[in-house]
Amino acid sequence: MAYTLRGRFESRVAAALAPLVAGCILALALQAWWPVELAGLMLGAGLLFDGAYHRLVPYQPGWAALPLGLLELGAIMGLARLFHVGAPLWAALAFYAGSWLLAQILGHAIFPLLRLSYGEDGGELGRAGVGMAATAAVLLAAAGGIAWATQPPVVHLAAGVHEGPLVLDHSQQLVGEPGAVVRGGIIVTADDVTIRDVTVLGGEHGIQVEEAERVLLERVSVLDARLDGINVRRGQVTIRDCSVSMLGNEYGQGIDISFTADLAPSIVENCRLTGGQEGIFLDSVHAMARDNHVRRTTLRGITVTEMAMVSVEENTVEDALGIGILCSDYSMCDIRENSITGIRADHDSSDSMREGYGIVSHYWAHAEVEGNEVSRSPHVMGEFSDAYITFE
Amino acid sequence: MPLLRSVCDRYHPTVDEFLEHVEELRAATGWDESVHVARVSRVRAVDGGFEVDGHGTFPHVLLATGHPGLAWPDDLVGDPRAVHAYEPHDYAETVEIVGAGMAAATEWLNALAAGASVVSVRRREPERRPLNLPRELFSRRGLAAYHRTSRDERIAFLRRYGAPSYPAGREWDEPVEDARRSGRFRVAAELNGAPQVVCATGFRRGFHQDPLLARLVAEHGLETAADWIVLTSDSTVGSLTDDERTLALAGVPAQWAFPAADTLVAAKYAARRFLRRVRAWRTR
Numbered sequence: 001m002a003y004t005l006r007g008r009f010e011s012r013v014a015a016a017l018a019p020l021v022a023g024c025i026l027a028l029a030l031q032a033w034w035p036v037e038l039a040g041l042m043l044g045a046g047l048l049f050d051g052a053y054h055r056l057v058p059y060q061p062g063w064a065a066l067p068l069g070l071l072e073l074g075a076i077m078g079l080a081r082l083f084h085v086g087a088p089l090w091a092a093l094a095f096y097a098g099s100w101l102l103a104q105i106l107g108h109a110i111f112p113l114l115r116l117s118y119g120e121d122g123g124e125l126g127r128a129g130v131g132m133a134a135t136a137a138v139l140l141a142a143a144g145g146i147a148w149a150t151q152p153p154v155v156h157l158a159a160g161v162h163e164g165p166l167v168l169d170h171s172q173q174l175v176g177e178p179g180a181v182v183r184g185g186i187i188v189t190a191d192d193v194t195i196r197d198v199t200v201l202g203g204e205h206g207i208q209v210e211e212a213e214r215v216l217l218e219r220v221s222v223l224d225a226r227l228d229g230i231n232v233r234r235g236q237v238t239i240r241d242c243s244v245s246m247l248g249n250e251y252g253q254g255i256d257i258s259f260t261a262d263l264a265p266s267i268v269e270n271c272r273l274t275g276g277q278e279g280i281f282l283d284s285v286h287a288m289a290r291d292n293h294v295r296r297t298t299l300r301g302i303t304v305t306e307m308a309m310v311s312v313e314e315n316t317v318e319d320a321l322g323i324g325i326l327c328s329d330y331s332m333c334d335i336r337e338n339s340i341t342g343i344r345a346d347h348d349s350s351d352s353m354r355e356g357y358g359i360v361s362h363y364w365a366h367a368e369v370e371g372n373e374v375s376r377s378p379h380v381m382g383e384f385s386d387a388y389i390t391f392e
Numbered sequence: 393m394p395l396l397r398s399v400c401d402r403y404h405p406t407v408d409e410f411l412e413h414v415e416e417l418r419a420a421t422g423w424d425e426s427v428h429v430a431r432v433s434r435v436r437a438v439d440g441g442f443e444v445d446g447h448g449t450f451p452h453v454l455l456a457t458g459h460p461g462l463a464w465p466d467d468l469v470g471d472p473r474a475v476h477a478y479e480p481h482d483y484a485e486t487v488e489i490v491g492a493g494m495a496a497a498t499e500w501l502n503a504l505a506a507g508a509s510v511v512s513v514r515r516r517e518p519e520r521r522p523l524n525l526p527r528e529l530f531s532r533r534g535l536a537a538y539h540r541t542s543r544d545e546r547i548a549f550l551r552r553y554g555a556p557s558y559p560a561g562r563e564w565d566e567p568v569e570d571a572r573r574s575g576r577f578r579v580a581a582e583l584n585g586a587p588q589v590v591c592a593t594g595f596r597r598g599f600h601q602d603p604l605l606a607r608l609v610a611e612h613g614l615e616t617a618a619d620w621i622v623l624t625s626d627s628t629v630g631s632l633t634d635d636e637r638t639l640a641l642a643g644v645p646a647q648w649a650f651p652a653a654d655t656l657v658a659a660k661y662a663a664r665r666f667l668r669r670v671r672a673w674r675t676r
Contacts, residue, residue: 062399
């Protein structure tokens with residue numbers, strides 16, 4: 001087909017209508033925005049690609065839909081990540097594949113039958129094309145309007161010290177102005193809460209998330225918590241660009257996420273964690289710990305335990321006592337491209353695992369490792385108590 | 393399967409499949425009941441439409457006169473050795489094939505397959521193109537640019553793409569190369585007395601070769617450009633078309649509006665625009 005620019009746009013929009021409607025229905029059923037966001041992203045990215053194709057591809061043979069579809073898939077995955085579209089990977093891939101297949105059937109069979117001059121008109125759909133574009137615009141506007149109307153309210157925390165603990169028991173965005181500090185901790189008990197640009201001093205836990213989902217902690221700093229810096233129980237969180245200092249804290253963890261295996265995965269990325277027993281502790285969870293910097297812990301750098309399924313990627317673990325990264329107790333760990341350095345033997349312990357290992361797999365756990373660097377440590381890796389490590 | 397082949401640009405229906413589909417459409421559209429067959433040698437613009445050679449006056453007329461006849465090289469007219477590629481024929485032991493386009497290439501392969509030795513008589517090397525024209529010229533995208541060309545540009549364009557061509561591919565080249573190596577195929581610039589000459593020279597070209605069109609142009613002073621009647625982009629004759637009447641050309645004589653003129657796509661192109669005008673006719 002030699003598409004005209006208008007033909008590309010009209011065909012694209014017409015083929016996107018069903019996925020948009022499906023996205024709205026799925027969003028209602030799942031009580032999640034990602035299907036609409038994904039459908040909108042696919043349409044927006046597709047229209048941008050169409051602008052480029054128009055100049056580069058004067059005639060597009062049918063088979064070209066496959067490589068172009070894969071190109072668009074890659075771009076959409078990148079954009080979904082950039083815009084934090086919280087779509088489960090396989091569901092998103094299935095949604096894309098279904099939409100792509102539908103577009104092919106429409107373009108090759110249905111549109112040419114409904115409009116006999118479809119090919120001759122370069123993919124233009126006449127008045128129907130305009131109508132479908134209007135329908136798509138109305139759908140997107142309606143979805144966007146609903147999304148905007150149901151956005152959690154934004155609460156601005158002024159600069160200065162605010163006495164806590166703050167209890168966030170309804171959906172909201174708590175955004176700190178520069179210099180905003182909460183003394184005494186923050187407790188989150190509601191879904192769809194965002195905390196951004198806030199420093200927390202003290203508290204039993206610096207930030208505590210209790211049975212709340214879709215919680216985003218972004219650019220938060222936690223200092224001097226009595227137990228954990230960030231403590232999550234039965235919740236689902238994304239923690240990004242945070243800093244937790246636990247120096248001098250004998251028993252606490254920098255971040256502790258526990259007992260969430262039946263919930264959507266949690267993510268901890270790009271955080272700086274210093275001191276405490278463990279930098280990141282993941283117990284019975286589905287999670288990803290990526291690109292974090294863990295230093296000077298007294299028990300282990302990163303711990304994954306109790307049937308957890310966790311990806312530990314591109315983290316830096318420095319100056320930990322005993323163990324850099326532990327995968328334990330029937331857990332399945334994907335440990336890749338981490339830098340582990342300066343792990344010291346724990347001479348006060350009789351536990352052979354604590355003789356200074358970069359990576360340990362313990363008690364029926366299975367760790368898959370690839371591309372990790374372990375340096376200035378007595379041992380690189382070790383398997384204990386029927387656990388094993390495989391190398392990719 | 394046709395859909396999958398189409399996706400790969402590999403759908404080439406056979407003649408039988410094509411005719412079968414034609415038969416389906418013929419039955420579905422009631423063609424036989426609605427078509428009246430008559431010989432027409434003159435169409436003349438009159439008040440309220442066009443007078444069609446004594447068969448009546450019609451407000452809207454579409455002329456699809458097809459090719460005006462086979463083209464023969466002047467020096468082979470009446471030569472008993474000569475046969476046209478588009479006529480039924482067998483092959484002599486040695487055959488001279490005049491031409492360098494798709495018909496000539498087909499003749500080379502058929503003659504070689506029949507055991508003949510082939511002399512390809514041609515004045516130029518054929519171009520190798522998958523289709524007569526780039527694919528975008530079969531649809532609005534390419535046509536919009538084509539319709540913006542000036543008169544001289546369009547003449548040059550049509551002449552350029554009127555030059556002989558046939559597709560590239562091993563299925564064309566390998567039999568010829570094999571025959572060349574074994575001395576059964578060679579190229580010559582002139583005829584050289586072979587017992588059989590196949591003229592793969594296509595059809596006569598230009599409106600003046602068609603008596604009906606030549607008369608129409610002469611009687612109404614229609615605008616022409618070299619071999620072509622000048623048409624608007626919707627394949628109508630501008631000076632004889634207005635809100636009350638339509639004179640449209642389809643197929644080969646409509647190349648000014650649709651360059652791939654002797655194709656089904658071209659027929660549909662002209663027919664759809666003609667239909668649009670008929671439907672928009674306010675006194676209908």
